[in-house]
Amino acid sequence: MGLSIPTIKDSEFEVAKTAVSRIYPKALEILEGLVRIPGIAWDAFDEQQLVLSAESVKDLFEGTEIFDEVEILQAHYGDGKLGAPAVVATRKAKNSRPTILLYAHHDVQPPGDESLWDSAPFDPEVRNGRLYGRGAADDKAGVVAHYAAVSALAELAGADFDLGLAVFIEGEEEAGSPSFKNFLSQYRDKLEADVIIVADSGNWSTTVPAITTTLRGLVSLELEVRTLGHAVHSGMYGGAVPDAMMAFIKIMDSIWDENGSVSILGLISNQTSDLVYSEDQLRADSGLLPSTLPIGTGGILPRIWTKPALSIIGLDYPSVALSSNTLIPSLKAKLSLRIAPGEDPERALEALKGHILAHNPLGAEISFGAVELGKPFSLGESGWAKSLAEQALELAYGHKSVDIGIGGSIPFIAELERVYQSAQVLVTGVEDPDSRAHSPNESLHLESFRSAILAQLLFLLGGNQISQQ
Numbered sequence: 001m002g003l004s005i006p007t008i009k010d011s012e013f014e015v016a017k018t019a020v021s022r023i024y025p026k027a028l029e030i031l032e033g034l035v036r037i038p039g040i041a042w043d044a045f046d047e048q049q050l051v052l053s054a055e056s057v058k059d060l061f062e063g064t065e066i067f068d069e070v071e072i073l074q075a076h077y078g079d080g081k082l083g084a085p086a087v088v089a090t091r092k093a094k095n096s097r098p099t100i101l102l103y104a105h106h107d108v109q110p111p112g113d114e115s116l117w118d119s120a121p122f123d124p125e126v127r128n129g130r131l132y133g134r135g136a137a138d139d140k141a142g143v144v145a146h147y148a149a150v151s152a153l154a155e156l157a158g159a160d161f162d163l164g165l166a167v168f169i170e171g172e173e174e175a176g177s178p179s180f181k182n183f184l185s186q187y188r189d190k191l192e193a194d195v196i197i198v199a200d201s202g203n204w205s206t207t208v209p210a211i212t213t214t215l216r217g218l219v220s221l222e223l224e225v226r227t228l229g230h231a232v233h234s235g236m237y238g239g240a241v242p243d244a245m246m247a248f249i250k251i252m253d254s255i256w257d258e259n260g261s262v263s264i265l266g267l268i269s270n271q272t273s274d275l276v277y278s279e280d281q282l283r284a285d286s287g288l289l290p291s292t293l294p295i296g297t298g299g300i301l302p303r304i305w306t307k308p309a310l311s312i313i314g315l316d317y318p319s320v321a322l323s324s325n326t327l328i329p330s331l332k333a334k335l336s337l338r339i340a341p342g343e344d345p346e347r348a349l350e351a352l353k354g355h356i357l358a359h360n361p362l363g364a365e366i367s368f369g370a371v372e373l374g375k376p377f378s379l380g381e382s383g384w385a386k387s388l389a390e391q392a393l394e395l396a397y398g399h400k401s402v403d404i405g406i407g408g409s410i411p412f413i414a415e416l417e418r419v420y421q422s423a424q425v426l427v428t429g430v431e432d433p434d435s436r437a438h439s440p441n442e443s444l445h446l447e448s449f450r451s452a453i454l455a456q457l458l459f460l461l462g463g464n465q466i467s468q469q
């Protein structure tokens with residue numbers, strides 16, 4: 001696309017800032033109201049709360065009076081089960097303007113042990129510039145940031161603006177989005193957009209905004225290793241025939257090099273990040289024991305964001321309590337391979353299997369079992385959305401935005417990419433390193449929340465000026 005990216009003018013910035021100041025107290029009040037609704041999409045919790053939560057979100061977007069349609073939608077999955085209620089609001093683009101899809105989720109994690117909270121999880125409380133409560137950050141702040149930004153857009157650009165919008169507020173993200181795939185295929189047209197803004201991630205800090213540009217993917221593989229037709233006495237045959245564990249250890253030893261980096265040939269490893277994350281910080285955050293060495297080489301962030309990593313996450317073998325002097329004939333293990341952005345999970349799976357079969361010095365019998373594949377994500381460099389978002393973030397936070405990665409996977413993002421192949425997916429959010437999403441004392445940094453609303457408003461105002469002709 002050869003279209004020019006608008007530059008956000010100082011005067012526009014000032015007007016937007018004033019509009020956000022006006023709407024911010026209301027946005028905070030709305031957020032507090034949403035936090036009071038314990039909408040949890042897990043079977044053990046009251047479904048009615050989720051319905052109530054969806055209805056409140058629907059009322060919110062309906063109240064803006066800028067959408068052609070605001071509805072609560074659900075999709076089936078599995079054997080006849082119905083997914084949680086999602087809110088979808090749509091408005092058609094006019095005059096060749098792009099359509100922007102705003103994603104967030106209104107369901108929350110369960111509160112966990114309430115005694116670990118300093119204030120009740122569903123009774124929001126502001127302390128030291130932060131709003132405490134379950135969902136205050138993840139992801140009701142995302143919902144309200146979308147609401148506040150579109151409301152301010154209508155105020156500044158007039159209700160008749162040209163930009164197309166689709167709002168998709170999911171109701172089951174914390175439960176693993178079981179009906180997401182079906183939802184997208186059923187309502188594909190409603191959610192069709194040129195840019196998708198996912199407000200469910202975070203910033204580098206409360207003052208340094210970020211765009212999440214990469215997510216690792218996942219390959220998990222179960223395998224069985226056999227060396228003997230049956231168990232035998234270790235005193236009679238030990239020393240002449242190997243047990244299954246010896247064969248397994250020899251295979252696994254070849255999978256990491258002397259630094260602990262994955263040495264499977266052909267796997268992609270990506271470039272480094274300029275951000276600094278020290279070994280001390282890594283030790284503090286991960287609980288690495290003082291005498292234990294970290295693994296991998298090069299910068300720490302690329303090791304956890306953009307390079308492969310392999311762990312053995314399950315093993316079927318006799319427990320210590322049940323052990324006897326026996327050569328164990330077979331074992332089962334489950335391997336988890338995190339794959340770099342840009343990697344193809346199918347190809348990585350074949351590389352992993354090929355490596356195991358080729359590094360089996362004892363000639364054990366190997367069979368492969370269950371597989372799970374998750375696609376990685378990486379934001380392409382082309383397209384106007386990222387540069388407009390960088391401008392908007394820098395103005396709103398007063399600091400240049402940085403590109404960050406996530407070492408884990410967010411499967412619904414790969415799904416969005418798969419379904420809307422030409423859309424640019426911008427992963428942003430309001431969380432910061434102290435937000436403690438999913439944990440007791442989850443909280444939202446209020447100044448970052450205000451900046452997030454402003455950044456999003458600036459982005460929408462810029463998008464409203466882009467002609468795709």
Ligand SMILES: [Zn+2]
Pocket residue numbers: 105138139173200
């Ligand atoms: Zn979330």
